[in-house]
Amino acid sequence: MIDKNKKQDLSTAARLSVAPMMDWTDRHCRYLHRLMSRHALLYTEMVTAPALVRGGATHLLDHHHAEHPVALQLGGSDPAELAQAARLGAEAGYDEINLNCGCPSDRVQSGTFGAVLMKDPGLVAECCAAMIEAQPREVTVKCRIGVDDQDPEEVLPEFLSRVAAAGVGRMTIHARKAWLQGLSPKENRDIPPLDYDLALRMTGLFPALHLSLNGGLSTLDQASEWLEAGFDGMMYGRAAYHQPWDVLGQADRVIFGETPPHDSPEAVVHAMLPYIETHLAQGGKLHQITRHMLGLFAGRPGARGWRRVLSEGATRDGAGTDLVLQALEQVTGQAVRA
Incomplete structure (x- = not known):
């Protein structure tokens, strides 16, 4: 029922x-x-x-x-x-x-x-x-x-x-x-x-x-x-x-008349980091997750750099959350810490 x-x-x-x-x-x-x-x-x-x-x-x-x-x-x-x-x-x-x-x-x-x-x-x-x-x-x-x-x-x-x-x-x-x-x-x-x-x-x-x-x-x-x-x-x-x-x-x-869980795509990236770390610790690869994140900054300055860093680096052996933060610098214009 x-x-x-x-x-x-x-x-x-x-x-x-x-x-x-x-x-x-x-x-x-x-x-x-x-x-x-x-x-x-x-x-x-x-x-x-x-x-x-x-x-x-x-x-x-x-x-x-x-x-x-x-x-x-x-x-x-x-x-x-x-x-x-x-x-x-x-x-x-x-x-x-x-x-x-x-x-x-x-x-x-x-x-x-x-x-x-x-x-x-x-x-x-x-x-x-x-x-x-x-x-x-x-x-x-x-x-x-x-x-x-x-x-x-x-x-x-x-x-x-x-x-x-x-x-x-x-x-x-x-x-x-x-x-x-x-x-x-x-x-x-x-x-x-x-x-x-x-x-x-x-x-x-x-x-x-x-x-x-x-x-x-x-x-x-x-x-x-x-x-x-x-x-x-x-x-x-x-x-x-x-x-x-x-x-x-x-x-x-x-649509739902409520406050969103995060106020920016940058905040979403940071919220993804623990999930990414867990996935990597279980033997997963970075690109399996970051391929879905490429469009997060669509239409914003730095979006191309964000996509480039992730696309070129996420498939490499040992790629981890440091690469995600490096890609985020392309959008923010400054070094980003976890």
């Missing part, structure tokens, strides 16, 4: 979330993002149900307690397997289990999941019902407005209706089609035109659903505008990753 208070808390957190992004939103990235916003809902990279259930790759569920609220995104199309994977996610402590119905990559299609599932809303509903039945966490869905030659005006309402009937109360709409043939995953993030108006109309058609908007969002000002227009939440992808301070550093104040 889903805890109603937790469900409400997640709905509030989902007013602003960071999209699941392959090779980007790993646990180090999520820890960094949490230092900038106490409230934004964070998502894992997509983890495939077969990897967890058949492959026993439960290490993919590792996360830090400080990341909460944090959701696990699953990929798959077999209801029984997804149910088992969702159960593993709940046991690992994730606050939400999300089903990927939006990723257009070839390897996702070959597994009959991701955006290709837009063609079979009945199967998605069956998968979601099985996941809901198997464990106590809220199950959500991230989808596109359609794929290939589908008419989004017909497909999206039908998809939302079928999945909602299965018991899903919160969904995120990436307001672009996905072209499964002819476009690369990167092109699918840019070339298909955005249709925010269609996604917004869904908020009127399905007032009981909590609907978040995803796709092409680049500034925090857009969040306030679209929330006022009728969306329940906003999900940021590349902007939150490449300009994390611009989006997440101000999110608690602008």
Whole structure:
């Protein structure tokens, strides 16, 4: 049984979330993002149900307690397997289990999941019902407005209706089609035109659903505008990753009406140092963390020097927090102490 208070808390957190992004939103990235916003809902990279259930790759569920609220995104199309994977996610402590119905990559299609599932809303509903039945966490869905030659005006309402009937109360709409043939995953993030108006109309058609908007969002000002227009939440992808301070550093104040945990990206860097030291002491490498920090000073004087020092030095043997402080000098213009 889903805890109603937790469900409400997640709905509030989902007013602003960071999209699941392959090779980007790993646990180090999520820890960094949490230092900038106490409230934004964070998502894992997509983890495939077969990897967890058949492959026993439960290490993919590792996360830090400080990341909460944090959701696990699953990929798959077999209801029984997804149910088992969702159960593993709940046991690992994730606050939400999300089903990927939006990723257009070839390897996702070959597994009959991701955006290709837009063609079979009945199967998605069956998968979601099985996941809901198997464990106590809220199950959500991230989808596109359609794929290939589908008419989004017909497909999206039908998809939302079928999945909602299965018991899903919160969904995120990436307001672009996905072209499964002819476009690369990167092109699918840019070339298909955005249709925010269609996604917004869904908020009127399905007032009981909590609907978040995803796709092409680049500034925090857009969040306030679209929330006022009728969306329940906003999900940021590349902007939150490449300009994390611009989006997440101000999110608690602008979206949640609270004081942010840190008042500058410099303070965030210092707050990361103990985490980095722990990671290095456990045998980890500096670049595994600092690759997610390159955009912290985007648009500020010294940002290029910050990126250069980290990019050139973090992969070297023995690189540690001294290098991070050296990179920070490129921004502050003076020697920095831990």
